[in-house]
Amino acid sequence: MTTSVSAQTDSPLTIGGRAFRSRLMVGTGKYTDNQTMVDAIEASGAEIVTVAVRRVDLDRSQQEGILHHLDPDKFFLLANTAGCFTADEAIRYARLGREAGFNEFVKLEVIGDRETLMPDNVGLIEAATTLVQEGFQVMAYTNDDIVTALRLEDAGCATVMPLASPIGSGLGLLNPYHIRTIKQRLSVPVIVDAGVGTASDACVTMEQGVDGILMNTAIAKADDPAAMARAMRLGVEAGRLAYLAGRMERREVAIPSSPTTGLLD
């Protein structure tokens, strides 16, 4: 039987020399409570889980960091540089994240506009170049622009992560053509990061041939985060499998599926 085609034909996702089973990566922000977050992450099947670096709240010093809730032996914790608006800030946060964490990976964000949260391409490439030189495996969040994606690959990024639509918008994949172009032209893995709103978005995004998806809000802000996490897991798997299976040709005419011969008079 060939019921698990995916496992038979798909290879693991390899980023910066590390192999991952799951092509779905999830964030840990915006959950109503820690248990809801942990349940959702487990339901998602994700291995790579993003976290942010922030000041310890000294006035309530017993407030726990996220490491009290996520086992670093069970999940691959990926520090981000969210909230950084310059290359220097992002480099500083990346270094702190490496120290707080357990690996050389960083999800690099350099934001250029507070309203749209669109990346600052110049700052992004500058920060990526420095961090690669410092030995980081840089996973760079970028817009869906092929030129920036190529520059980030040239800078030595381990993966390039174009957005489907703006962070937290849930608008889904707005430009499949740009995403396909980036995937076709780059050698490093392409992970779509941000904008996926529901399971069909995840599926359509994976059908473009990208290597994975990173999402946060779509799961955290669902009415039932654990259920949406499972839906996303299935959506990612379905889209991946459909991509590997190779879809039929589109034709703008109807072609009957049943024989046109042998019909009754």
Place this chain on the structure above:
Amino acid sequence: MTASIKITVNGDTREFDSKSSLDDLLRVLDLDPRMVVVEHNRSIVRRPQLAATPLEDGDSVELVHFVGGG
């Protein structure tokens, strides 16, 4: 009388004993050194060096950890 020094910790000015080290600062703030990363005047100080790093008046210290994020 013990002299005190002013240190900016996570953006707020606090007073510490003039002989304090970074390790003392964490102890006064009741923080587990294993759970925070210490940045002293913009340089990261690793755990084994905390006790050997003295604080001086006007120093800036950032104490960070991982929180939820996307």
